Amino acid sequence: MKQEIFAPGLLTGKSVLITGGGTGIGLAMAQLLGELGAHVILVARTAETLEEAVTKLHTEHISADCIPVNIREEQEVTELFDTVSAKWGGCDFLINNAGGQFTAQALNISANGFRSVVDLNLQGTWQMSSAFARMLIEKGRVGRIINIVLCLQSGVPGMVHAGAARAGVMNMTKTLAYEWGEHGILVNAIAPGTIATSGLKQYNTDQIQKGVSRLPVSRIGRADEIAMAAAYLLSPAGSYITGTTLEVDGGEHLLGASDQIKG
Numbered sequence: 001m002k003q004e005i006f007a008p009g010l011l012t013g014k015s016v017l018i019t020g021g022g023t024g025i026g027l028a029m030a031q032l033l034g035e036l037g038a039h040v041i042l043v044a045r046t047a048e049t050l051e052e053a054v055t056k057l058h059t060e061h062i063s064a065d066c067i068p069v070n071i072r073e074e075q076e077v078t079e080l081f082d083t084v085s086a087k088w089g090g091c092d093f094l095i096n097n098a099g100g101q102f103t104a105q106a107l108n109i110s111a112n113g114f115r116s117v118v119d120l121n122l123q124g125t126w127q128m129s130s131a132f133a134r135m136l137i138e139k140g141r142v143g144r145i146i147n148i149v150l151c152l153q154s155g156v157p158g159m160v161h162a163g164a165a166r167a168g169v170m171n172m173t174k175t176l177a178y179e180w181g182e183h184g185i186l187v188n189a190i191a192p193g194t195i196a197t198s199g200l201k202q203y204n205t206d207q208i209q210k211g212v213s214r215l216p217v218s219r220i221g222r223a224d225e226i227a228m229a230a231a232y233l234l235s236p237a238g239s240y241i242t243g244t245t246l247e248v249d250g251g252e253h254l255l256g257a258s259d260q261i262k263g
């Protein structure tokens with residue numbers, strides 16, 4: 001199906017670095033962008049998971065490599081881009097997909113609990129974006145960034161830390177699009193709704209089903225539906241789009257806070 005939507009070889013000659021690329025939505029993006037000809041570089045903390053993903057992609061004739069990195073660690077991020085520069089001369093696209101949180105009522109979240117989620121979703125995304133842009137500007141190359149965020153229009157009950165962090169990323173997306181436009185760097189975000197991945201295992205299945213049944217498109221989303229949005233933004237069709245957040249959520253952003261799950 002995907003091959004019928006996007007032209008074969010659409011991304012040949014391009015390379016894309018995907019954080020959280022060894023699992024779920026990140027792996028689905030690696031698969032589609034790789035099928036379309038891109039060289040994919042997967043980044044996450046767990047080397048074993050990354051290596052399994054790369055092996056799988058190689059069996060599908062996709063050009064893939066991986067580098068274990070914790071995006072919360074500034075030094076590791078700096079070294080990552082040194083390696084990407086030295087090995088491949090840089091890369092064209094960055095997808096900030098790594099992220100997550102634990103669910104808890106706001107009153108049960110400590111300062112450190114809040115900080116750990118902000119560190120991952122906001123600070124980590126900032127560190128990756130900043131290092132990527134510096135690399136491009138130094139090399140005189142253009143590029144694109146996609147930030148994977150969260151559907152948060154009505155607040156995010158049970159995930160105050162993640163909602164706040166992702167709202168920060170959505171605003172950062174606009175500012176960086178503005179500031180880095182002159183360097184030929186496009187910056188956009190995709191806000192997924194509820195997407196069937198192993199990342200959902202920490203949530204109650206009945207609650208997910210209940211939430212999903214209230215959606216205008218009353219089914220759970222698929223990881224490849226997020227991947228197709230990313231392919232669109234990274235293709236020549238996305239060349240005049242910057243500073244926007246694309247909701248791929250079956251209409252979840254139209255629901256009120258009372259329709260959402262409490263932590």
Ligand SMILES: CCCCCCCCC/C=C/C(=O)SCCNC(=O)CCNC(=O)[C@H](O)C(C)(C)COP(=O)(O)OP(=O)(O)OC[C@H]1O[C@@H](n2cnc3c(N)ncnc32)[C@H](O)[C@@H]1OP(=O)(O)O
Nearest residue numbers: 099100101102104108110112113116120194199208211212
């Ligand atoms: C409409 C349809 C709707 C459908 C509804 C479904 C919508 C789902 C939408 C989103 C889906 C996804 O994101 S899917 C992606 C899922 N993947 C993930 O979330 C995994 C990512 N998680 C992580 O990496 C980590 O857990 C992360 C959150 C960053 C924390 O990492 P750390 O190693 O720093 O964590 P720790 O050291 O263990 O803990 C740090 C502090 O947090 C506290 N802490 C940890 N768990 C806690 C908990 N459950 N409750 C309170 N506090 C907690 C600890 O006590 C520590 O605080 P102190 O005790 O004070 O020190």
Ligand SMILES: NC(=O)C1=CN([C@@H]2O[C@H](COP(=O)(O)OP(=O)(O)OC[C@H]3O[C@@H](n4cnc5c(N)ncnc54)[C@H](OP(=O)(O)O)[C@@H]3O)[C@@H](O)[C@H]2O)C=CC1
Nearest residue numbers: 020023024025044045046070071098099100194195197199
């Ligand atoms: N599934 C859903 O319904 C939704 C998901 N999202 C977001 O989409 C993204 C992908 O989620 P999904 O695929 O579902 O779930 P996953 O749990 O599979 O994805 C999270 C990925 O992030 C990586 N990661 C976590 N922390 C770090 C870190 N500090 N440094 C580097 N990598 C890290 C993980 O790998 P490792 O643990 O090896 O580091 C993992 O590959 C996440 O940001 C998630 O919040 C947003 C809305 C809905």
